[in-house]
Amino acid sequence: DSDDLKQTIEKERKTGVFLSVFGFGRGNLNDQMMQTIAQNGNGTAAYIDTLAEAEKVLVEDASSTLFTIAKDVKIQVEFNPAKVSEYRLIGYETRALNREDFNNDRVDAGDIGSGHSVTAVYEITPKGSGGEQVDPLRYGQAKVDN
Secondary structure (H helix, E strand, O other), X not given: OHHHHHHHHHHHHHOOOOOOEEEEOOOOOOHHHHHHHHHHOOOOXXXXXXXXXXXXXXXXXXXXXXXXXXXXXXXXXXXXXXXXXXXXXXXXXXXXXXXXXXXXXXXXXEEEEOOOOOOOEEEEEXXXXXXXXXXXXXXXXXXXXX
């Protein structure tokens, strides 16, 4: 049962045990399940389908999963509304937090391992560029039928 598995992983995470998930083979990838398990276990997920990928993940990147240097990393980005009319984070859909969770230490976020770096890429629309994708909000009086 996936709920039981998630609870077990979260319980062990609280004791300091981290869980990374590695999938091996070809054509049997369940990325969503691997990501969910790894995130609940404060670990990483990787799919290994070639010898080169195995060497990269298990040799070159091993220190980033073995030695955590920052726990529960949360980052908030705010763009100046006078300069940016719209923005969107590309990627990290499975790591999104609610606004109120940034100051809540009971809500777990990601960890960063030794030698690991994280890059966030945003698509922005400069103010006044005419490239806005979302229509501005409009307000009006609701009509009430009597």
